Amino acid sequence: MTGIRAAADADMPAVRSVAARFGLLRSWPAGLDFLDAERAFGTLLLATAPDGAARGFGGTLRRGAVTHLGDLFVLAEHQSSGVGRTLLAELLKGDEPKVTFASSDPRAMSLYMRHGLRPWSPLLYLTGPAAGLSGPPVRQATPEEVAELDAYAGGGARAQTLAWYAAVPGVTCYTTGEGYAFARTTGDRVVIGPAGGATPQDCAAAALGAVAASADAAASTGAAGSASGAGSASVAVMAVPGGHLLAPTLAEAGWRIADMDTFMADERAVDLVRTDRYLPHPDLG
Structure with missing residues (x-):
């Protein structure tokens, strides 16, 4: 059974260990990265095994009413086991407009579509x-x-x-x-x-x-x-x-x-984010 909790100070080494496995922190200073922003200005969740070992994490950032899903990463040995679905259900449980940048993994895009997001544009x-x-x-x-x-x-x-x-x-x-x-x-x-x-x-x-x-x-x-x-x-x-x-x-x-990723958004958010006059930050949205 997977446990999900908001990342606390003591959880950050575990979160960063997962992020490091995916090469996400290479361009950020040690201990000062986009994970801190997610925790401070959005939501950062850690998924753990019964013994407390990290299985994955997910994070969002808020832009006004818009929730930007910035991260959803599950360790390879725990993929296709429901960890990602459990994290995503918690991260996207509100009814506010939502956006994300989906990777080329078709499993992720299908998962996001089941939460109401649609692919609108490539993000190069x-x-x-x-x-x-x-x-x-x-x-x-x-x-x-x-x-x-x-x-x-x-x-x-x-x-x-x-x-x-x-x-x-x-x-x-x-x-x-x-x-x-x-x-x-x-x-x-x-x-x-x-x-x-x-x-x-x-x-x-x-x-x-x-x-x-x-x-x-x-x-x-x-x-x-x-x-x-x-x-x-x-x-x-x-x-x-x-x-x-x-x-x-x-x-x-x-x-x-x-x-290349795919910019995905629900029907409300796609009218709010003006992609013809906006360039997102790769990690902050």
Whole structure:
């Protein structure tokens, strides 16, 4: 029999041990990752065996009325045993609008469909050179400045989550005024998202401006730190809905699809999340 409980402080090593098995924490600082955000601003559940050993975990984040299912991971030896169904039933038990990014595993997509979610769009994880893309001028902004735009494009308000993310090492928030984009530089990579705008063009401009600004900042840091061997971000990563105008733009610029999920939502949420003018964060939605 599987036990399900809200993850407490003492459970986090077990949760992270499962996450590490799936390679989910490689780009996050030790002990400061998206699991903390799920626990603080949504729900993080741990599934255990009768002896207390971890079998899997699941997590959600809230954006206003929208519940974003961020994680549902079950260890291979416990898959197809009902652990995932039990976790999902608890995570999605409310009647609020719901979204998720489904992997290519058909079992997961079928499970989500049984909970009322439908596949609406591919979500392309695009990667390419951080330098070389032209973007408009951007300025640094506070998360408070962009919270309203984020709520409009992403489907709901999450000011506390944005403030939490802005405090993570390497994160900078940029804005053009009509668009915004968060950028996090870690090692040789810069991850763009969330990003959004008043129009699709505003979203694209902010994301491209953030890539260019991050590349410039990394190059300056690398030059200043060359004596100590400091590196600079050379690769950019962006999660782009298939219908977003940035998808062909980046493909033409030589970016490649490193992975792909499916954006799934119920009938209410699909009208709230404006995927033509929103770029989610791969882990935070």
